[in-house]
Amino acid sequence: MTAKKPHHHGNLRAALIAAGLELLQAGGLETLSMRKLAAKAGVSHAAPAHHFANLTALHSALMTEGYKMFTDSMRAEMPLEPRDPRETILAVGRGYLNFALNNEGLFNLMFGGTPRDHNDKGLNQAADEAYDVLREICAPIVKGEGGSQANELMIWALIHGLARLVLHTKLGSLDTEQAFDTWRLILPPLEFSAYPSDITNFLAK
Amino acid sequence: MTAKKPHHHGNLRAALIAAGLELLQAGGLETLSMRKLAAKAGVSHAAPAHHFANLTALHSALMTEGYKMFTDSMRAEMPLEPRDPRETILAVGRGYLNFALNNEGLFNLMFGGTPRDHNDKGLNQAADEAYDVLREICAPIVKGEGGSQANELMIWALIHGLARLVLHTKLGSLDTEQAFDTWRLILPPLEFSAYPSDITNFLAK
DNA sequence: AATAATAACTTGACAGTGTCAACTTCAATA
DNA sequence: TATTGAAGTTGACACTGTCAAGTTATTATT
Known part of the structure; x- marks a missing residue:
């Protein structure tokens, strides 16, 4: 929520969650994947792992x-x-x-x-x-x-x-x-x- | 249930369903996969496709x-x-x-x-x-x-x-x-x- | 009985998945 | 300035569903 962009992306975690909600809305659980999340946030496929240890x-x-x-x-x-x-x-x-x-x-x-x-x-x-x-x-x-x-x-x-x-x-x-x-x-x-x-x-x- | 074994396996479909129920019981939806099903029934990984078009x-x-x-x-x-x-x-x-x-x-x-x-x-x-x-x-x-x-x-x-x-x-x-x-x-x-x-x-x- | 047809199954491939390990980059702190 | 560590990247691995092509065995046809 704070507007600071401390790093490369600047709070990626929130962006990932937002992307996840969109994916859920669009296609349900089936279409929700970490890699799609990463892509949607414009970030490499393994980046989410630093914010979410696993699925x-x-x-x-x-x-x-x-x-x-x-x-x-x-x-x-x-x-x-x-x-x-x-x-x-x-x-x-x-x-x-x-x-x-x-x-x-x-x-x-x-x-x-x-x-x-x-x-x-x-x-x-x-x-x-x-x-x-x-x-x-x-x-x-x-x-x-x-x-x-x-x-x-x-x-x-x-x-x-x-x-x-x-x-x-x-x-x-x-x-x-x-x-x-x-x-x-x-x-x-x-x-x-x-x-x-x-x-x-x-x-x- | 009928004891006839008309073919290679002899009704594989029922065996796959039984295996699926076991997998569901053991580990829930997460651990249910077509390939595990096939393995459990002692059959190649693509065999189930002939009985179930898709997941x-x-x-x-x-x-x-x-x-x-x-x-x-x-x-x-x-x-x-x-x-x-x-x-x-x-x-x-x-x-x-x-x-x-x-x-x-x-x-x-x-x-x-x-x-x-x-x-x-x-x-x-x-x-x-x-x-x-x-x-x-x-x-x-x-x-x-x-x-x-x-x-x-x-x-x-x-x-x-x-x-x-x-x-x-x-x-x-x-x-x-x-x-x-x-x-x-x-x-x-x-x-x-x-x-x-x-x-x-x-x-x- | 011989042959054709077809259902059941195998093999191999492909793209996509989660997860791990090793590397790089950048921000903060000492 | 040097170091530390978090954030992100790259590459790999095993696993997934699905498709295409080939093989084998049963059934149907003649």
Whole structure:
């Protein structure tokens, strides 16, 4: 981010990540390669190795960027002064779907099972920040047997499963707006507590 | 499976698929290659090309096998004489989770965004048969605004999202039994109708 | 039964891939 | 100014998918 160009290229790392995102957008994981990255940045084929020890490290870096975009996409839809907690959940779901549908390659990279570096601190933090959004919007839901975690899991599973399904049956073709309508339909009724955090409560069954 | 050995190898195709499943099980998508497949089947590196035109075709074939196993896994948990429709849904979900957790590589191949041949008839049919299970167990759910499709989407998204999440945070570590407990917790209350199959119904939108 | 046709498989090649080792260049520091 | 070390280059290696051409064995035709 700093404008200094300390060396030959002047922060190549950022350029490589940008190129990687472009490649993902253009052709998905299949067309992403270190050598193409290098070429796109106008640099020799082995240059990226100085910034990403191996493919997994590159993937982790792209995922990190992805999680930031993901978090932004969700927060962008969040009402500034939330009134109805259900509406907030629906809105964040819209941001979720926006990200998934507008960044298919990146979404697949993040959630498609590609091995990642579980010790990458930046990645873990970026992922945590995305999860924080989920925690916030689920806080008002009345806790049942599984506590707040079960609520979060339910919401996450629902919206993620939907996103995955929409991408998966893409030829069957849902645009973003139709996907959001579907999200509205499948979100089950929820009970909210006036004071999000403290109530003796339980869900049915 | 038939014991005839009509040719040099005698049905190589099946052997290649079996080898592919083994490779997926052992090391995931990364370690799956046509040449390793050929080696594993004791055949020259270009032999597979006569059975699978390209990598995508091989993937499609493995997915097809995967969907069959997937369907079997769900049906295996289905009670023979279903009493409580909710219990049936929970049971099928258990089969779903069993498949995902015991066949991670294959599951990732099927649902991770890997390009597939959308014209592969066998694959499409195998996928449809998996979806049929879902349709069956969702049939008793009272239809709302979104019709039966919305119910199916909700159940599918929930269980799929959960499976994905469990795999994803695997180091956080849930075994199959804990995953199933979670499934029990996040399945929301559902209303069931007495006569599952015949009702005047219509899909929304 | 002999021959033609064809499916199954092999061999060899090609471009592209990730990764490693050795080298060069340049910026910063001592 | 000399040295150090990071950033980038060059070249190599084993591996990948895919194609073209050749070989072998089974099936079909006459």
